[in-house]
Amino acid sequence: MASQDSSNPSHATFDLFVQAQSCQDVKLHFAELCRQLEINSKDFRNFYNKLKEKLNYWKAKTLWTKLDKRASHADYQQGKACKNNKCLVLGAGPCGLRTAIELALLGAQVVLLEKRESFSRNNVLHLWPYTIYDLRGLGAKKFYGKFCSGALDHVSIRQLQLILLKASLLLGVEVHTGVEFEGLVDPSGENGWMAKLQPRTHPAASFQFDVFVSAGGGRFVPDGFKHKELRGQLAIGITANFINRNTAAEAQVAEISGVARIYNQKFFQDLLSQTGIDLENIVYYKDDTHYFVMTAKKKSLLKKGVIKQDFSNAEQLLAAANTDEEALNQYAYDAASFSTGGKLPDLQFALNPNGKPDVAMFDFTCMYRAENASMVREKRGKKLLMSLVGDCLVEPFWPLGTGIARGFFAVFDTAWMVRSWGLGVPHLKVLAERESIYQLLSQTTPENTSKNYAAYCINPKTRYCRINLSSIQPHQVQHLYELDKSHSSSRKQKHMVSGFEELLKWCQKHTRGYEMVDVKDFTQSWRSGLALCALIHHFRPKLIDMSSLDESDMIHNIQLAFSILEKELGIPPVMSPSDLANSDHIDKLSLVLYITQIRNAFSLPSSVHILHPELNPTPAATPPPASEPESRGAALMANSEECYFCHLRVYVLERISAEGKFFHRSCFTCHRCGITLRLGGYTYDQTTGEGHEHGRPPREFHLSSGRIEKSDSRVTRQPSSRTRRVRFGQIFRTAGWVRSHSALFPFLQQL
Numbered sequence: 001m002a003s004q005d006s007s008n009p010s011h012a013t014f015d016l017f018v019q020a021q022s023c024q025d026v027k028l029h030f031a032e033l034c035r036q037l038e039i040n041s042k043d044f045r046n047f048y049n050k051l052k053e054k055l056n057y058w059k060a061k062t063l064w065t066k067l068d069k070r071a072s073h074a075d076y077q078q079g080k081a082c083k084n085n086k087c088l089v090l091g092a093g094p095c096g097l098r099t100a101i102e103l104a105l106l107g108a109q110v111v112l113l114e115k116r117e118s119f120s121r122n123n124v125l126h127l128w129p130y131t132i133y134d135l136r137g138l139g140a141k142k143f144y145g146k147f148c149s150g151a152l153d154h155v156s157i158r159q160l161q162l163i164l165l166k167a168s169l170l171l172g173v174e175v176h177t178g179v180e181f182e183g184l185v186d187p188s189g190e191n192g193w194m195a196k197l198q199p200r201t202h203p204a205a206s207f208q209f210d211v212f213v214s215a216g217g218g219r220f221v222p223d224g225f226k227h228k229e230l231r232g233q234l235a236i237g238i239t240a241n242f243i244n245r246n247t248a249a250e251a252q253v254a255e256i257s258g259v260a261r262i263y264n265q266k267f268f269q270d271l272l273s274q275t276g277i278d279l280e281n282i283v284y285y286k287d288d289t290h291y292f293v294m295t296a297k298k299k300s301l302l303k304k305g306v307i308k309q310d311f312s313n314a315e316q317l318l319a320a321a322n323t324d325e326e327a328l329n330q331y332a333y334d335a336a337s338f339s340t341g342g343k344l345p346d347l348q349f350a351l352n353p354n355g356k357p358d359v360a361m362f363d364f365t366c367m368y369r370a371e372n373a374s375m376v377r378e379k380r381g382k383k384l385l386m387s388l389v390g391d392c393l394v395e396p397f398w399p400l401g402t403g404i405a406r407g408f409f410a411v412f413d414t415a416w417m418v419r420s421w422g423l424g425v426p427h428l429k430v431l432a433e434r435e436s437i438y439q440l441l442s443q444t445t446p447e448n449t450s451k452n453y454a455a456y457c458i459n460p461k462t463r464y465c466r467i468n469l470s471s472i473q474p475h476q477v478q479h480l481y482e483l484d485k486s487h488s489s490s491r492k493q494k495h496m497v498s499g500f501e502e503l504l505k506w507c508q509k510h511t512r513g514y515e516m517v518d519v520k521d522f523t524q525s526w527r528s529g530l531a532l533c534a535l536i537h538h539f540r541p542k543l544i545d546m547s548s549l550d551e552s553d554m555i556h557n558i559q560l561a562f563s564i565l566e567k568e569l570g571i572p573p574v575m576s577p578s579d580l581a582n583s584d585h586i587d588k589l590s591l592v593l594y595i596t597q598i599r600n601a602f603s604l605p606s607s608v609h610i611l612h613p614e615l616n617p618t619p620a621a622t623p624p625p626a627s628e629p630e631s632r633g634a635a636l637m638a639n640s641e642e643c644y645f646c647h648l649r650v651y652v653l654e655r656i657s658a659e660g661k662f663f664h665r666s667c668f669t670c671h672r673c674g675i676t677l678r679l680g681g682y683t684y685d686q687t688t689g690e691g692h693e694h695g696r697p698p699r700e701f702h703l704s705s706g707r708i709e710k711s712d713s714r715v716t717r718q719p720s721s722r723t724r725r726v727r728f729g730q731i732f733r734t735a736g737w738v739r740s741h742s743a744l745f746p747f748l749q750q751l
């Protein structure tokens with residue numbers, strides 16, 4: 001353990017790291033700290049604990065106390081909630097960095113990419129009370145002593161990024177700057193989801209992940225997400241930053257936390273009459289810079305020569321070619337000077353990364369918000385949860401100062417979603433819950449959200465006052481689950497083949513050694529009935545005497561097996577004994593389904609499936625298993641099926657179903673002329689219960705859900721779930737059978 005020695009170089013490096021004022025310096029001092037303490041920053045799972053253990057420095061300890069407090073929240077499950085997840089976060093703006101921190105606290109491996117090399121944005125963000133509380137909890141005050149000192153509720157984007165970058169690195173996030181994300185790379189071979197990066201050979205290009213969070217800002221929309229345009233009245237925003245020399249005179253000048261025209265008409269009239277500048281509102285924050293953001297009226301911008309030519313199209317109007325930079329700077333300067341009463345001495349523009357006065361004009365007429373906040377992609381069996389946060393999700397109107405507050409709400413909501421993903425909540429439920437929460441985001445204000453900031457965490461219920469996490473249901477977000485169908489269908493086919501093989505192997509295993517039994521397929525091998533009898537004998541030897549059976553007495557053997565299986569296990573036969581004995585009539589699929597039921601029944605614990613009381617005496621005091629009455633009921637229902645017309649037993653294979661009744665195919669005839677009816681080609685008289693001739697051409701009458709609609713030339717059928725069910729039922733010649741065997745649906749669907 002390192003000693004608590006003031007001359008310890010790692011202590012000095014830690015101080016440099018904490019005080020660093022550029023992205024490059026933060027990374028440099030962090031790397032040096034890791035080197036000095038001999039800790040591998042890639043060991044994300046143990047990094048923070050090792051750092052705490054090795055850096056025995058009082059200044060660091062006060063920071064650990066804060067971070068530990070956050071990390072100890074139950075939602076993170078001691079960093080185990082997402083211990084198997086790997087997350088790629090795009091963008092080191094405030095929202096990307098804040099997301100990375102939450103995902104790291106959940107225990108995920110987090111890699112963050114940012115195309116910029118430096119943090120150079122002077123603009124200042126308004127902070128809602130909860131964001132101040134939140135950032136203090138991450139050590140903001142330690143990293144930046146002036147953070148929200150006094151009553152100030154704002155911070156420059158650059159400072160905010162620095163605070164969050166430092167916290168991210170300490171918590172084990174891998175941050176790469178100067179690398180651009182160009183798109184997702186589909187899984188291939190053994191590889192999962194990866195990213196296409198610039199530079200191509202960047203080490204992060206080999207990172208495989210199952211969660212992708214885009215925080216790339218307003219202009220970046222990842223493939224697969226759609227943006228909605230919210231067009232309002234023309235709104236032209238201007239931002240301007242002036243150097244803050246932090247003199248006493250500057251300190252005296254009052255901030256303007258947001259003054260709108262309707263609240264102070266005189267101010268705006270005076271501004272117009274004295275300077276020719278016409279504004280809707282103005283905000284002034286004193287931070288690293290003197291920062292002004294205002295909404296200006298087009299007419300005054302044209303008059304002052306800021307906009308050269310009038311266009312009705314906002315894009316053309318505010319295009320760089322239609323803007324006079326000098327005039328814009330003067331406009332911003334005059335507005336800043338007037339609104340601070342000329343008290344800011346020696347007002348001088350701060351410079352932007354291009355070395356020019358940091359003044360910009362923006363179009364807020366058209367704001368974008370994503371149609372949905374999340375989606376899942378699945379390719380080659382590899383799933384990827386995708387999510388948007390920050391401006392990428394909803395573009396804020398800067399003068400309202402909602403950007404970072406709603407941005408962080410979306411960050412927490414996303415972390416909550418990733419937590420559910422990591423904990424194995426069904427994917428559609430994960431998406432439905434995220435979209436339910438997203439519906440509320442744009443309505444949040446400091447007033448309608450919880451005031452208990454200390455309780456804020458990633459659980460939305462700690463923040464939103466009235467929230468219904470299931471206002472959107474899983475079936476409503478099915479379109480957000482993008483499945484690579486070509487692959488999945490071939491996978492299903494593989495599944496199906498392996499399902500058949502597995503069943504065949506099971507049959508072979510349990511009939512091995514029986515004379516005259518050789519199971520090779522799901523047709524001929526079963527004709528004599530001996531294979532079925534052998535299966536029964538293997539599992540319930542008392543039920544059948546194999547020595548009494550004659551291979552040539554096929555119908556008898558089959559009938560015996562069918563009866564035992566129906567009586568003892570509640571499995572009704574799916575065909576007549578003669579159908580099975582006659583090689584031309586063996587329906588492989590039906591036999592597979594029948595044997596599957598036999599296997600399932602024999603694989604259950606005997607207390608669940610055996611219906612014979614002598615073989616399975618139930619102690620008087622023991623209640624039957626909860627599932628039994630239902631399965632027994634279903635079996636009895638299936639057993640009692642008889643033809644509606646002739647009242648004789650009707651087997652699944654010879655059965656058709658219509659109007660909720662079962663018929664032999666041969667019995668399903670027109671009451672008047674005796675012609676055999678086809679499904680979809682008859683009408684049904686509810687009062688007599690008789691079938692009528694369907695008429696010719698057949699197109700004229702169709703089966704519908706009790707409703708026949710006539711168009712000009714012909715009667716048309718309204719598609720309905722009923723129609724679909726009948727079609728599905730036709731495959732098995734009965735809808736009722738399919739309904740009563742719904743446990744087989746997953747298997748059936750593969751077919």
Ligand SMILES: NC(=O)C1=CN([C@@H]2O[C@H](COP(=O)(O)OP(=O)(O)OC[C@H]3O[C@@H](n4cnc5c(N)ncnc54)[C@H](OP(=O)(O)O)[C@@H]3O)[C@@H](O)[C@H]2O)C=CC1
Nearest residue numbers: 091093094095114115123180181216217220390391403404
């Ligand atoms: N001037 C202002 O006042 C601004 C204020 N904000 C505010 O900041 C807050 C949060 O913003 P946030 O959502 O975090 O977004 P930000 O715009 O702050 O951050 C996004 C970051 O991702 C980078 N990026 C974009 N595309 C890629 C890519 N393909 N590969 C790698 N990096 C990429 C961006 O670089 P680049 O910017 O070069 O595209 C940017 O640095 C909001 O409150 C917002 O209102 C945001 C932007 C400007």
